[in-house]
Amino acid sequence: MLNSLPNVCRFIFALVAVSFFTGCSKPDFDLADGSNGRLSDLEGKWLVVNYWADWCPPCIKEMPELTNFYNDNKEDVLVLAFNFDELEGEELQDQIVRFKVNIPSILTNPGLLFGWEAPPSLPATYILDTKGQLRETLIGPQTQESLEALLKSYQES
Numbered sequence: 001m002l003n004s005l006p007n008v009c010r011f012i013f014a015l016v017a018v019s020f021f022t023g024c025s026k027p028d029f030d031l032a033d034g035s036n037g038r039l040s041d042l043e044g045k046w047l048v049v050n051y052w053a054d055w056c057p058p059c060i061k062e063m064p065e066l067t068n069f070y071n072d073n074k075e076d077v078l079v080l081a082f083n084f085d086e087l088e089g090e091e092l093q094d095q096i097v098r099f100k101v102n103i104p105s106i107l108t109n110p111g112l113l114f115g116w117e118a119p120p121s122l123p124a125t126y127i128l129d130t131k132g133q134l135r136e137t138l139i140g141p142q143t144q145e146s147l148e149a150l151l152k153s154y155q156e157s
Contacts, residue, residue: 032105046077047128053084059123062141067102069144080106
């Protein structure tokens with residue numbers, strides 16, 4: 001049937017088919033706000049993935065630092081929070097509000113997504129470069145200053 005169509009029609013049909021199938025592909029990760037994304041969307045930015053839990057006082061203490069770092073560096077960096085206990089739904093939303101997690105919260109386990117083990121302790125922060133390569137695994141609370149200094153050191157090298 002396609003062979004009987006003029007070349008222009010075959011091209012348009014192929015373009016529509018490709019658009020349809022690529023538009024319907026399953027996302028790689030889901031966020032707590034209901035959005036989702038693909039790993040390819042992250043290329044070109046540094047990625048900071050932070051593991052936190054409500055039972056971890058240093059995790060809660062570092063949240064404002066992560067938020068400030070994210071807000072001041074959005075053009076070059078994406079910061080994602082991952083609840084170590086893998087909470088979802090209303091329970092996670094309640095904790096996001098209660099503990100002022102004002103950075104995007106990823107629901108998809110980053111360990112499964114990027115191929116690393118769960119951190120040995122919390123808080124834990126993973127730094128991936130603009131090509132998606134894991135550069136650092138930081139255990140313990142981070143500050144805006146420490147994260148900016150780390151990224152600057154990589155950008156200068």
